[in-house]
Amino acid sequence: MRRVYFTPGPSALYFTAEHHIKYALKHGIASISHRSKQFEDIFKAAETNLRELLSLPENYQLVFTNSATEIWEKMTDSFINKRSLHLVNGAFSKKFYSVVTNLHKEADILESPWGEMPDFTTNQEVQYDLIGVTHNETSTGVKTPLDKLYSLKDQHPEALLAVDAVSSLPVVDFDYTNIDTVYASVQKAFGIPAGLGVWLVNDKAIEKANQMKERGLLRDTYHNLPSLIAQARKHQTPSTPNVLNIYLLSEIAKDMVHRGISQIRNDSIYKSAIMYNMLDQHELLKPFVTEKALRSDTIILIDSGGRTYDLIDYISDHKMQVGDGYGKMKGKQVRIANFPTHSKEQFEMLVDLIEKFH
């Protein structure tokens, strides 16, 4: 039996990924020119299938970067003229804030302890270019309830609302009319090898970047948003992209459409529910996030204290791999990914196993 990766990312590949990689090798997809019609068709298919999977409105455009980290930088360059606001409740929401300040832009922060969520009441007197919020904090297993997330738009209708869905897309069901830009990495819930960032931007966000460019405020990098958009409209990229991953995204998004995104989302809720229910009853372990409304469906954190490495090793002995705590919580927590590739049967096995841990 092959080892099953429940690590929070890179994680297990989507169960059809291996088939698609083998097909790609057989048909030379890693060798085609990124300036060819064949590549443009792959880009087009990725866009069409992702649009269908996410029910993405027409006024959104898909562009590719190398990683979500790169998207933080490009958002800073493309959108932030004066000031941004960041809702921070873990390492990754904090990193976006750090990227902004490292690039010498002004930024405010509303922060909560790990495992909780900051108060979403903002100072409406301040004008922000962008508000950054993490839908699903990979470091803490906290998800932001969608009504809270959308409330930021009501408080600051002029600002761009930028949503980090790195470890929740495509499981989360956004109302895209309430947000302006969403981004993800493929090595998490999409189940694709690392090395591609997926960035969705609406007309308003594109317009903002164009204004920044016209006013000479935009750094003319190869991956700035206007250059990415200009190329994407031709189903092209500014430089040689990760062609294989874009092909995998097109095929896996199609597979997910066929399986049914509602089914995927329902399965996700079922799997997280049985895990949290078991943890709530466990004699040694407990869920790290105490408030039920904030418990992520896709990244489940166990407060495992001094038994962390015993638990990781015990699970590993059964050919399953879970993640360590992140950063300062290393050795104190276990992180478990619940992604579309993880079957209900695999998850039931993992829940049974952890239940018996003593």
Next chain:
Amino acid sequence: MRRVYFTPGPSALYFTAEHHIKYALKHGIASISHRSKQFEDIFKAAETNLRELLSLPENYQLVFTNSATEIWEKMTDSFINKRSLHLVNGAFSKKFYSVVTNLHKEADILESPWGEMPDFTTNQEVQYDLIGVTHNETSTGVKTPLDKLYSLKDQHPEALLAVDAVSSLPVVDFDYTNIDTVYASVQKAFGIPAGLGVWLVNDKAIEKANQMKERGLLRDTYHNLPSLIAQARKHQTPSTPNVLNIYLLSEIAKDMVHRGISQIRNDSIYKSAIMYNMLDQHELLKPFVTEKALRSDTIILIDSGGRTYDLIDYISDHKMQVGDGYGKMKGKQVRIANFPTHSKEQFEMLVDLIEKFH
């Protein structure tokens, strides 16, 4: 028979790549954490094997980026304070110059028509931070003779000599003591799917970037050289990298070491020689580069004029794929890659085929 890609990049995968990808899938290498010991071992193996393959001196460090295009930007940020000089003889050498000026740094240019090489006599009165030279121009099939290339170092001993070896590494045999930084893309002569840049930097280059940082002149991006170096010394990367490609680089560099780099280089010379010899005799076609010392071993350009698409289609009918001319030469030239994965037998077949074209 599978189609053989002689396109200039992405090109045919190295003949062992498929085996390594299948092994990686079977052993979960696309799923491991990039913060794990296992990843560090892969990074270490890539470095060790590449060091051996290239006979890279101890004072050089390997870092990974997403592409060579990204390396142009990071070199501009990391090395150029006042002014750079660019030897330009095609589209890619010109692009580095454009990246520098787009990022508002001063740059001088010594330019020649396509198919030729600029005069390497520079103005030694001017102090340059960096001199950019392309060893092998992928757009024109011109290679810079190494003595010419090293002469830049004699003319400007203080400047960093930055060498674009995107389509010639590891076939070219550099004396690394005469240069300061070299970069390549893996989707060309290494035969790995696109999505990884290989950047080699010596102590002097690292020191220059550190000075830029200390003086507050370095943009604090996630992939700036000091942050890449700090992580690379721990065999780590600043953000989730293309783990699969780093694994493939480690394995393919090892395979090339076993095959023998001298053998690879000799085969390369043999293959290019039979192609150029045939073209010199052909009744319809001729080599684009007339001066023999400037003819690239790895990217061979045919002046095919109005018969370009006839030639491409004729070769395609025999399950072989060659490249179109680049940019303004589209439809007027054919570009053929001669990379380590292309066997002597495959190349002999291609030469025979083109010889019969009428």
